[in-house]
Amino acid sequence: MSTSASGRPQRVDARHNRGRILDVAEEVFGKGGRSASTEEVARLAEVGIATVFRHFPTKAALVEAVLVRRFDRLREHAEGLLGSADAGAAFFDFFSHLVADAATKIAIGEALHDLTGDTDGDAATASLGLRRAFGALLRRAQEAGAVRDDAELPEVYALLVATSRAASQPHVDAEVRARMLAIVFDGLAPR
Amino acid sequence: MSTSASGRPQRVDARHNRGRILDVAEEVFGKGGRSASTEEVARLAEVGIATVFRHFPTKAALVEAVLVRRFDRLREHAEGLLGSADAGAAFFDFFSHLVADAATKIAIGEALHDLTGDTDGDAATASLGLRRAFGALLRRAQEAGAVRDDAELPEVYALLVATSRAASQPHVDAEVRARMLAIVFDGLAPR
DNA sequence: GAATATATGGAGTCATGACTTCGGATGTCA
DNA sequence: TGACATCCGAAGTCATGACTCCATATATTC
Incomplete structure (x- = not known):
């Protein structure tokens, strides 16, 4: 989970963002349920929507x-x-x-x-x-x-x-x- | 409820469809929750989607x-x-x-x-x-x-x-x- | 500090589902 | 039975939200 598929360690900014997205997602889905939008997670985590989907391939995977x-x-x-x-x-x-x-x-x-x-x-x-x-x-x-x-x-x-x-x-x-x-x-x- | 706004009685086919839509909607939303689609209600009630919206102006009104x-x-x-x-x-x-x-x-x-x-x-x-x-x-x-x-x-x-x-x-x-x-x-x- | 692989974000695409439009069908009343 | 208001369904439009592409930026390595 902490290394990419190629075996090379994940960059620190990437690992940091992943954690941040998870924290925000817990907050957002906790408040609005699963139907809360991925875009809101990205916005509150202060990252682009693409970054969310890079770390979690689908919304279901994030949830x-x-x-x-x-x-x-x-x-x-x-x-x-x-x-x-x-x-x-x-x-x-x-x-x-x-x-x-x-x-x-x-x-x-x-x-x-x-x-x-x-x-x-x-x-x-x-x-x-x-x-x-x-x-x-x-x-x-x-x-x-x-x-x-x-x-x-x-x-x-x-x-x-x-x-x-x-x-x-x-x-x-x-x-x-x-x-x-x-x-x-x-x-x-x-x- | 059984007469249109103009005071003239609702046509029997209209009244019949309205009841049928309500029955089917109860079944469909009962099974799938509110997120079930209006289109499925129309399909199972064997009416066009427009008929559903004519009787109930919004999905929320139908629910x-x-x-x-x-x-x-x-x-x-x-x-x-x-x-x-x-x-x-x-x-x-x-x-x-x-x-x-x-x-x-x-x-x-x-x-x-x-x-x-x-x-x-x-x-x-x-x-x-x-x-x-x-x-x-x-x-x-x-x-x-x-x-x-x-x-x-x-x-x-x-x-x-x-x-x-x-x-x-x-x-x-x-x-x-x-x-x-x-x-x-x-x-x-x-x- | 230069080279390079990795990560980023914003502008897309695409599917879904709520809702509308309109030409044609049908119940209603004289 | 004919005239007409009412009602109908199929094929749209439009907004939303999941997901992708690519030019740019940044961490890492030497």
């Missing part, structure tokens, strides 16, 4: 790169929590964190929604990795008696995706989001 | 007409349940019904998401009417002791929208949906 980075970070976060002492808190904290995160990242919610079940592409792979890590958190919380035993990953993950998307509704503020999560968490408590 | 009709039906359904004896069952049945309904109507879920909070436009008005009727169902269920008292409409409605959208995920089948709802409903039960 995918953004999602992979974000999913990987979330997965790392989840995996980090696997070592924590309180398995219940780890599970619920991560759930809350992801929902709050998605609240400002429309594209993430969209992608979680659309990609779940897909198997092709790097973003789908990263999404699956996140789902697996979340599944491990869930299992540990269940073994610790913090989450009901009869809840299985598909429905819990569906709830995670659902509440994430709901959180990006314009008028769902932090308070409503917290109360919504409180209801879901009560539903996940052991019977 | 709005579809949504108004659907929201109104849902609201009527909710209002009908206000008379039922079991207030708890009425609330949960309507919740389940709307989620199952949205599972096959992507545009409905999108609209519920986007319109909530809006105040302009007929679809927003219809959406608000649905929300009000749902609020009445909720209050009655709370008074009957079937739903926890501290749950307020904003978060419960957000949950309704959230689970509706989740239900339209490709791999969320009826079983997963039912288990997801079971968790939410347990969370809504009195403490």
Whole structure:
């Protein structure tokens, strides 16, 4: 990724621009969803449109790169929590964190929604990795008696995706989001 | 609506086409979301594209007409349940019904998401009417002791929208949906 | 600091989809 | 059944946004 196909190292300005484009794209797609235009990304990154397409051959590839980075970070976060002492808190904290995160990242919610079940592409792979890590958190919380035993990953993950998307509704503020999560968490408590 | 602006009654072929276009549009936008093309609506309705635009001046107007009709039906359904004896069952049945309904109507879920909070436009008005009727169902269920008292409409409605959208995920089948709802409903039960 | 491969940006092209125009068809009413 | 307003579909126009070309600029190497 840091060297061109010919084996020679990428020029520093090129590497710098690539990172900048990724950062801006995360911001732009986070705010406007996938339908935000590539031109806006270029404008805010202060590069020409051609530069964007040189680094990412298609818009889909750019979106995918953004999602992979974000999913990987979330997965790392989840995996980090696997070592924590309180398995219940780890599970619920991560759930809350992801929902709050998605609240400002429309594209993430969209992608979680659309990609779940897909198997092709790097973003789908990263999404699956996140789902697996979340599944491990869930299992540990269940073994610790913090989450009901009869809840299985598909429905819990569906709830995670659902509440994430709901959180990006314009008028769902932090308070409503917290109360919504409180209801879901009560539903996940052991019977 | 059944007469033209000049006061003369609409020709029967025109009225017939209008209804047919609405039906097909509900199907097409339900399946593909708002981004489905007007041309496909025309093709499946077996009319020319111009006919669609004659009846609905813009694509947005067509989508709005579809949504108004659907929201109104849902609201009527909710209002009908206000008379039922079991207030708890009425609330949960309507919740389940709307989620199952949205599972096959992507545009409905999108609209519920986007319109909530809006105040302009007929679809927003219809959406608000649905929300009000749902609020009445909720209050009655709370008074009957079937739903926890501290749950307020904003978060419960957000949950309704959230689970509706989740239900339209490709791999969320009826079983997963039912288990997801079971968790939410347990969370809504009195403490 | 000169040579050269690499990177850049702005002006294109092209496809898509919303919307319009207009000659012809059809329901309606006397 | 004839006159006519209304309605129709096919072939347009136009704007948007993804993607490309090429002359210029800059990093890197010796």
